[in-house]
Amino acid sequence: MTSSRIPGFYNMTVEERRALLREAFSLTEAETQNVSDADALTVGKADNMIENVIGTYQLPFGLGLNFLVNGKEYVVPMAIEEASVVASASHIAKIVREAGGFQTESKERRMIGQIQVVGCPDFQEAEQQILHQKELLMKAADDAYPSIVRRGGGVKDLDVRILNEEDASSYSKMLVMHIYVDTCDAMGANMINTMVESIAPIVEEITKGKVYLRILSNYADRSLATAKCVIPPHLLQTGTFAGEEVRDGVIHAYEFAASDPYRAVTHNKGIMNGIDPVVIATGNDWRAVEAGAHAYAARNGHYGSMTTWSKDEEGNLVGEIELPMSVGTVGGATRVHPLADFSLSIMHIESAEELAQVIVAVGLAQNLGALKALATDGIQKGHMALHSRSVAIAGGATGEMIDVIAKQLVEQQEIRVGKAEELVEQYKK
Ligand SMILES: CC(C)(COP(=O)([O-])OP(=O)([O-])OC[C@H]1O[C@@H](n2cnc3c(N)ncnc32)[C@H](O)[C@@H]1OP(=O)([O-])[O-])[C@@H](O)C(=O)NCCC(=O)NCCSC(=O)C[C@@](C)(O)CC(=O)[O-]
Numbered sequence: 385m386t387s388s389r390i391p392g393f394y395n396m397t398v399e400e401r402r403a404l405l406r407e408a409f410s411l412t413e414a415e416t417q418n419v420s421d422a423d424a425l426t427v428g429k430a431d432n433m434i435e436n437v438i439g440t441y442q443l444p445f446g447l448g449l450n451f452l453v454n455g456k457e458y459v460v461p462m463a464i465e466e467a468s469v470v471a472s473a474s475h476i477a478k479i480v481r482e483a484g485g486f487q488t489e490s491k492e493r494r495m496i497g498q499i500q501v502v503g504c505p506d507f508q509e510a511e512q513q514i515l516h517q518k519e520l521l522m523k524a525a526d527d528a529y530p531s532i533v534r535r536g537g538g539v540k541d542l543d544v545r546i547l548n549e550e551d552a553s554s555y556s557k558m559l560v561m562h563i564y565v566d567t568c569d570a571m572g573a574n575m576i577n578t579m580v581e582s583i584a585p586i587v588e589e590i591t592k593g594k595v596y597l598r599i600l601s602n603y604a605d606r607s608l609a610t611a612k613c614v615i616p617p618h619l620l621q622t623g624t625f626a627g628e629e630v631r632d633g634v635i636h637a638y639e640f641a642a643s644d645p646y647r648a649v650t651h652n653k654g655i656m657n658g659i660d661p662v663v664i665a666t667g668n669d670w671r672a673v674e675a676g677a678h679a680y681a682a683r684n685g686h687y688g689s690m691t692t693w694s695k696d697e698e699g700n701l702v703g704e705i706e707l708p709m710s711v712g713t714v715g716g717a718t719r720v721h722p723l724a725d726f727s728l729s730i731m732h733i734e735s736a737e738e739l740a741q742v743i744v745a746v747g748l749a750q751n752l753g754a755l756k757a758l759a760t761d762g763i764q765k766g767h768m769a770l771h772s773r774s775v776a777i778a779g780g781a782t783g784e785m786i787d788v789i790a791k792q793l794v795e796q797q798e799i800r801v802g803k804a805e806e807l808v809e810q811y812k813k
Pocket residue numbers: 390391392393394449450466467468469470471472473474475476478650651652653654655657753754755757758763765766767770
């Protein structure tokens with residue numbers, strides 16, 4: 385496997401980076417063409433993906449470097465509009481690889497399908513009857529999607545709950561049945577929706593109630609992926625900040641997020657800065673991942689941090705993340721969008737489980753990138769310096785002018801659009 389450690393990649397031109405990729409990853413002509421082609425996703429293809437298409441909308445597409453996860457090298461494709469995210473992920477991945485890399489795992493991978501039943505004459509009896517007919521219901525759901533069973537997946541469990549049992553309102557009292565499905569390498573939304581819709585009439589017959597909703601749950605808490613890193617403090621030393629000081633600052637920052645939702649939301653936004661770009665680049669459903677991740681951050685009754693940071697007995701900084709990660713390596717847009725297909729191929733990803741684990745490792749890295757900056761120089765120094773090119777463009781700079789104006793903005797420590805407009809006017813004179 386090619387090393388993901390490519391020093392100086394960011395100092396190359398786009399063409400040089402592509403040439404290096406072609407060489408390092410033995411890309412085929414078609415793959416090379418896709419990444420070089422501004423119109424990789426043709427309007428014709430897009431018109432078949434969604435409705436009322438008028439064009440395609442592009443995002444910058446970069447590579448997070450230096451990732452070592454469970455001993456395997458990964459270059460991580462990231463589609464994102466925000467400056468400094470890719471640099472920050474690569475920066476932390478470089479530190480973590482020196483500490484042995486990220487350790488990740490997934491305990492199980494089950495997606496959840498829900499069926500809502502209302503108006504049962506006897507809810508307790510309906511619950512008992514469903515449990516009694518569990519095998520029959522599971523088999524009926526499998527029969528509705530036999531190809532996933534042939535792949536080794538299918539329904540693995542079923543349970544049922546009564547919600548608002550004591551409530552007299554006929555609207556709020558309901559029975560909710562879950563099926564737990566191994567969807568193999570697919571996210572599985574359409575598979576599960578097919579299954580729950582198909583068994584709904586049987587559920588009505590058994591419960592004598594009326595079924596309304598039959599849909600996947602995006603709270604994928606049976607598809608958790610975890611990542612961990614252990615970093616000796618000397619690797620965290622930054623400028624005049626000693627490694628121990630940085631470590632302690634990161635742990636204080638975590639404790640802030642764990643105790644205060646106003647901070648937790650920003651802290652978690654920083655984590656999703658890493659997660660969303662990979663989810664998008666691989667053609668996965670980022671709304672599903674976002675919804676599940678935030679719900680999981682509130683599982684203890686208050687909204688808290690998606691990560692934990694602590695110190696071990698040797699004084700190392702220990703970072704951990706656990707999140708629902710409902711992504712696929714097949715299905716949805718993963719094999720339809722040419723760049724999603726390309727992203728999966730350069731990561732050499734072999735399963736949905738593996739993809740989920742790499743994604744949470746990137747989230748953990750991104751979190752540390754932000755916390756390390758916040759606990760030392762502050763976010764503006766590194767972030768705004770990289771954002772300066774976008775500010776220069778927003779201020780009217782074009783072509784060669786962009787680099788000149790961006791540099792002046794950084795030197796004058798005034799990285800804002802108004803200043804860029806002034807500098808552009810001066811440049812034109
Ligand atoms: C920006 C850095 C990395 C500079 O940090 P630095 O220490 O100046 O970096 P360096 O020059 O020492 O380089 C270290 C490595 O970083 C990478 N790197 C370095 N520069 C580049 C570049 N231009 N392009 C690509 N990669 C870059 C690269 O891998 C490099 O290794 P090398 O390959 O040179 O051996 C650092 O300041 C940083 O991580 N800052 C944080 C940035 C960040 O978090 N941005 C997100 C936007 S802010 C936000 O939305 C969320 C937030 C912050 O609110 C969340 C929260 O509050 O928790």
